[in-house]
Amino acid sequence: MNNVSVSVRDLSLSFGAVTVLDTLNLDIKNGEFLVLLGSSGCGKSTLLNCIAGLLDVTGGQIFIKDKNVTWEEPKDRGIGMVFQSYALYPQMTVERNLSFGLRVAKLPQAEIDKRVARAAEILQIQPLLKRKPSELSGGQRQRVAIGRALVRDVDVFLFDEPLSNLDAKLRSELRVEIKRLHQSLENTMIYVTHDQIEALTLADRIAVMKSGVIQQLADPMTIYNFPENLFVAGFIGSPSMNFFRGEIKDKGGRKVVEVNGVDFGMEAYPARGSLEAGRKVVLGVRPEHVKVDESVSGMEVHDAVVDIEEPMGADNLLWLKHAGQTMSVRIAGSRRYAPGTALKLSFDMAMASVFDAVTENRI
Amino acid sequence: MDDTVTLKGQAAHAAARRLAPGPQGKKPRPMFSPRNIMIYGALIFAAAYYLLPLYVMVVTSLKGMPEIRLGNIFSPPLEITFEPWVKAWSSACTGLNCDGLSRGFWNSVRITIPSTIVSIAIASINGYALANWRFKGADLFFTILIVGAFIPYQVMIYPIVIVLREMGLYGSLTGLIIVHTIFGMPILTLLFRNYFTSLPEELFKAARVDGAGFWTIYFKIMLPMSLPIFVVAMILQVTGIWNDFLFGVVFTRPEYYPMTVQLNNIVNSVQGVKEYNVNMAATILTGAVPLIVYFVSGRLFVRGIAAGAVKG
Numbered sequence: 001m002n003n004v005s006v007s008v009r010d011l012s013l014s015f016g017a018v019t020v021l022d023t024l025n026l027d028i029k030n031g032e033f034l035v036l037l038g039s040s041g042c043g044k045s046t047l048l049n050c051i052a053g054l055l056d057v058t059g060g061q062i063f064i065k066d067k068n069v070t071w072e073e074p075k076d077r078g079i080g081m082v083f084q085s086y087a088l089y090p091q092m093t094v095e096r097n098l099s100f101g102l103r104v105a106k107l108p109q110a111e112i113d114k115r116v117a118r119a120a121e122i123l124q125i126q127p128l129l130k131r132k133p134s135e136l137s138g139g140q141r142q143r144v145a146i147g148r149a150l151v152r153d154v155d156v157f158l159f160d161e162p163l164s165n166l167d168a169k170l171r172s173e174l175r176v177e178i179k180r181l182h183q184s185l186e187n188t189m190i191y192v193t194h195d196q197i198e199a200l201t202l203a204d205r206i207a208v209m210k211s212g213v214i215q216q217l218a219d220p221m222t223i224y225n226f227p228e229n230l231f232v233a234g235f236i237g238s239p240s241m242n243f244f245r246g247e248i249k250d251k252g253g254r255k256v257v258e259v260n261g262v263d264f265g266m267e268a269y270p271a272r273g274s275l276e277a278g279r280k281v282v283l284g285v286r287p288e289h290v291k292v293d294e295s296v297s298g299m300e301v302h303d304a305v306v307d308i309e310e311p312m313g314a315d316n317l318l319w320l321k322h323a324g325q326t327m328s329v330r331i332a333g334s335r336r337y338a339p340g341t342a343l344k345l346s347f348d349m350a351m352a353s354v355f356d357a358v359t360e361n362r363i
Numbered sequence: 364m365d366d367t368v369t370l371k372g373q374a375a376h377a378a379a380r381r382l383a384p385g386p387q388g389k390k391p392r393p394m395f396s397p398r399n400i401m402i403y404g405a406l407i408f409a410a411a412y413y414l415l416p417l418y419v420m421v422v423t424s425l426k427g428m429p430e431i432r433l434g435n436i437f438s439p440p441l442e443i444t445f446e447p448w449v450k451a452w453s454s455a456c457t458g459l460n461c462d463g464l465s466r467g468f469w470n471s472v473r474i475t476i477p478s479t480i481v482s483i484a485i486a487s488i489n490g491y492a493l494a495n496w497r498f499k500g501a502d503l504f505f506t507i508l509i510v511g512a513f514i515p516y517q518v519m520i521y522p523i524v525i526v527l528r529e530m531g532l533y534g535s536l537t538g539l540i541i542v543h544t545i546f547g548m549p550i551l552t553l554l555f556r557n558y559f560t561s562l563p564e565e566l567f568k569a570a571r572v573d574g575a576g577f578w579t580i581y582f583k584i585m586l587p588m589s590l591p592i593f594v595v596a597m598i599l600q601v602t603g604i605w606n607d608f609l610f611g612v613v614f615t616r617p618e619y620y621p622m623t624v625q626l627n628n629i630v631n632s633v634q635g636v637k638e639y640n641v642n643m644a645a646t647i648l649t650g651a652v653p654l655i656v657y658f659v660s661g662r663l664f665v666r667g668i669a670a671g672a673v674k675g
């Protein structure tokens with residue numbers, strides 16, 4: 001229990017008749033970097049605002065450091081928060097932005113100065129302290145916003161899409177910086193995003209959400225390689241996983257998934273339950289789990305023809321029609337295939353995912 | 364070697380593009396195109412339409428009575444005199460007493476300043492609470508307030524007279540100030556609520572996480588960001604209250620009559636000849652305050668109206 005930093009129990013939240021969160025449970029470990037990932041409108045911000053105390057919950061409890069904070073004011077929860085739009089106080093200088101909360105709490109001036117100086121040093125914003133937010137770039141503003149959470153000296157940091165207003169280059173820079181910050185501070189961070197790259201690169205664990213329900217909570221590699229259901233499988237990965245709708249058949253003692261007359265042997269697939277014949281399933285294979293013209297033992301080898309080639313520098317993406325579906329294959333950027341070239345696809349069934357077509361859960 | 368060749372080629376290409384004959388730069392527009400004639404014609408006509416009465420007033424107020432009797436109201440004064448202005452301010456007769464508009468001016472000042480300050484203070488806090496603190500029943504409260512804005516004044520006059528009488532405030536300046544404050548409330552609250560709603564909500568959330576409460580957020584975060592809307596509210600209130608006639612007549616006694624009521628009494632006084640020049644001067648004097656307020660803060664007014672109108 002004392003290893004848990006934030007604990008959300010049976011949390012419900014409705015706006016009038018609209019229920020956004022329904023008996024949601026989530027435990028976040030001390031020092032963990034947890035990412036809430038989901039598409040727009042699924043309730044990520046709502047959950048974060050509940051944890052912050054900015055929304056009154058309809059039901060359930062929230063614990064932070066073993067203290068029931070369900071009815072506490074935001075300032076008494078030991079949290080700092082960073083917002084997408086930075087939310088810096090426009091009329092105050094950077095220094096006064098950083099110290100605002102400390103001044104409200106009536107801390108001694110010496111302590112305020114010390115904490116502001118430390119935050120400014122960590123985030124390298126000392127030269128900006130006398131400026132107004134309007135005189136800063138987007139990246140600098142977000143640094144100041146992070147600094148405002150930093151000076152509060154809290155255990156839990158909440159981020160609500162902090163990087164999505166920045167351009168691609170700044171985003172990847174600041175992403176690394178947040179990761180470094182987490183490594184040096186070692187406090188708990190809860191980070192909301194709809195960017196899967198951010199989620200995969202930053203998280204210790206990712207909670208994938210859909211319409212207010214956590215679909216899967218696991219470390220990034222598990223989420224990526226062993227998605228729990230069809231939604232998670234389709235949401236993560238770019239280009240997305242190749243899906244083949246088919247049926248399990250027993251062909252001479254051999255279990256296969258038959259997709260439009262093409263058989264995928266299931267010997268290598270680590271199935272959890274039985275793959276009984278006649279079951280309608282969706283077979284999912286990531287683009288990089290298919291080899292091209294490489295003979296690898298134990299893989300399913302099929303013939304196919306290249307449709308479109310998309311060279312992306314490090315990678316080369318081949319699009320082709322196979323078993324009646326459009327699919328993509330990722331190969332090394334140095335290997336080029338002109339459209340119309342015939343090739344052999346080797347499917348790595350050990351890394352595939354099979355979902356029930358009805359329940360959409362992993363088999 | 365190859366590089367330099369292509370670089371030279373590019374430079375030559377760019378130069379060729381620079382020197383190409385034909386249209387370039389800003390497109391010339393004829394001054395007297397049909398479009399310009401239409402636009403400026405309409406604008407000048409509208410401006411003249413509104414300025415002509417003002418011109419007549421100013422000109423007339425600077426003439427002596429004999430000159431006015433000649434009857435040409437558009438001609439400039441042959442002999443400029445400020446006598447009518449002095450008379451209007453300090454010695455024109457309003458029924459009983461003959462001390463001009465000055466008394467009404469000071470009454471109006473004593474009515475307008477407190478009413479404006481109190482109504483804006485209360486309405487801005489109302490608007491802030493409605494926009495940011497979404498308390499229980501906020502929607503109902505807001506609806507009632509807005510409905511209040513659509514009830515005609517005339518319906519409420521007699522009940523208010525009774526209420527003021529019961530409170531012992533009927534006929535006093537305090538009573539009139541309270542009435543002005545209350546009647547300004549719906550529209551001002553709406554104005555402030557919409558403005559505060561248009562400010563980013565995350566700012567408010569950030570302040571709450573920082574530990575600021577209701578008043579700290581209002582004074583330290585919201586107020587400094589709201590100058591334009593306060594100017595709008597001030598202009599609305601100053602002009603509205605200054606120009607008010609009905610409430611002034613109904614809720615006060617003659618010694619507290621505001622400037623508008625006194626102006627009416629001067630203009631309509633039946634004794635002696637009609638002194639058009641004094642009447643005109645008195646009218647301009649009465650209208651001067653709202654005019655000055657507009658000129659001084661007009662720019663902020665437009666900005667605030669725009670900011671409030673965009674969202675909410």
Ligand SMILES: Nc1ncnc2c1ncn2[C@@H]1O[C@H](COP(=O)(O)OP(=O)(O)OP(=O)(O)O)[C@@H](O)[C@H]1O
Binds near residue numbers: 044047194
């Ligand atoms: N104040 C509100 N009143 C009514 N419904 C709301 C309110 N705030 C949010 N919602 C609804 O709650 C749902 C979840 O909203 P939330 O802001 O948590 O989404 P999100 O996952 O953060 O999305 P995004 O990625 O776009 O920020 C949405 O469907 C939204 O319409």
Ligand SMILES: [Mg+2]
Binds near residue numbers: 044045046160
């Ligand atoms: Mg959100």
